[in-house]
Amino acid sequence: QQQVKQSPQSLIVQKGGISIINCAYENTAFDYFPWYQQFPGKGPALLIAIRPDVSEKKEGRFTISFNKSAKQFSLHIMDSQPGDSATYFCAPITETSGSRLTFGEGTQLTVNP
Amino acid sequence: NAGVTQTPKFQVLKTGQSMTLQCAQDMNHEYMSWYRQDPGMGLRLIHYSVGAGITDQGEVPNGYNVSRSTTEDFPLRLLSAAPSQTSVYFCASSYSWAGANVLTFGAGSRLTVL
Numbered sequence: 001q002q003q004v005k006q007s008p009q010s011l012i013v014q015k016g017g018i019s020i021i022n023c024a025y026e027n028t029a030f031d032y033f034p035w036y037q038q039f040p041g042k043g044p045a046l047l048i049a050i051r052p053d054v055s056e057k058k059e060g061r062f063t064i065s066f067n068k069s070a071k072q073f074s075l076h077i078m079d080s081q082p083g084d085s086a087t088y089f090c091a092p093i094t095e096t097s098g099s100r101l102t103f104g105e106g107t108q109l110t111v112n113p
Numbered sequence: 114n115a116g117v118t119q120t121p122k123f124q125v126l127k128t129g130q131s132m133t134l135q136c137a138q139d140m141n142h143e144y145m146s147w148y149r150q151d152p153g154m155g156l157r158l159i160h161y162s163v164g165a166g167i168t169d170q171g172e173v174p175n176g177y178n179v180s181r182s183t184t185e186d187f188p189l190r191l192l193s194a195a196p197s198q199t200s201v202y203f204c205a206s207s208y209s210w211a212g213a214n215v216l217t218f219g220a221g222s223r224l225t226v227l
Contacts, residue, residue, distance in 0.1 A: 032213035043218025096227050099144045099207045103155040
C-alpha cells in the first residue's frame, strides 16, 4: 500500500528559478507534514514542516503549501541555488506512528549555475 | 555532540556472510530506527526501538535482526547476506517515538553483497 507519492522524480532548474516538489498522500490521519533534504553521501535532515491547521509556512526561500482537501502538500524553493541540489523527501506523520516515518520516493533536484 | 554515528561507512560481503552494522547516538534519544535506501524507493523502515529492551519490525524486516541493550546503541545484524540486501543503510534517532519529532540520521553505511 503506497501511502505517499512524490512528484516529480527528478527536477532540473536554472539558478534563480523556482523549484516545486509535490507530495500526495492517502492517509487522512496524517497530522504533521515534514520535508527532509539529503545531500550526496549524507543522511536526510529536516528542512521544513507544517501542521494541518495552516495552509502555508515560509522559512527563508523555502515554503510549504498544504491542501487538505486534495491531500497534497508541496515544497517551493524560491531563487533556487546550486547549493540546493539534493534529494528531497516528504514524510508525513500520524500521532500514532510518531517517529516511524513513511517516506516518499524522493525527488532529485539539480540547480544549474 | 557527535549525534548519530554509523560504522562501517562501506562494506563488501559475499553471499551468505554475516555482519553487524553499528549505530550509536549520544543524545539520550528514546527512539532509534534503521532504514534502507534504494534508488527510486525512498527510505524504508527495517526495524525500530522505542527504548532499551524494546524492538519491533518495520516495513522490510526480513533478513535482519536488531537488539537494544542500551539507550545509546542499536546494531543491525545481517545473519546471511543476500544480493538483495545491497543498499545504503541509515540509522536514525529521535527524542521520543510518539508525536511529531525530528529524526536525526547518521551518515549511512553502504553495503554491497556479491
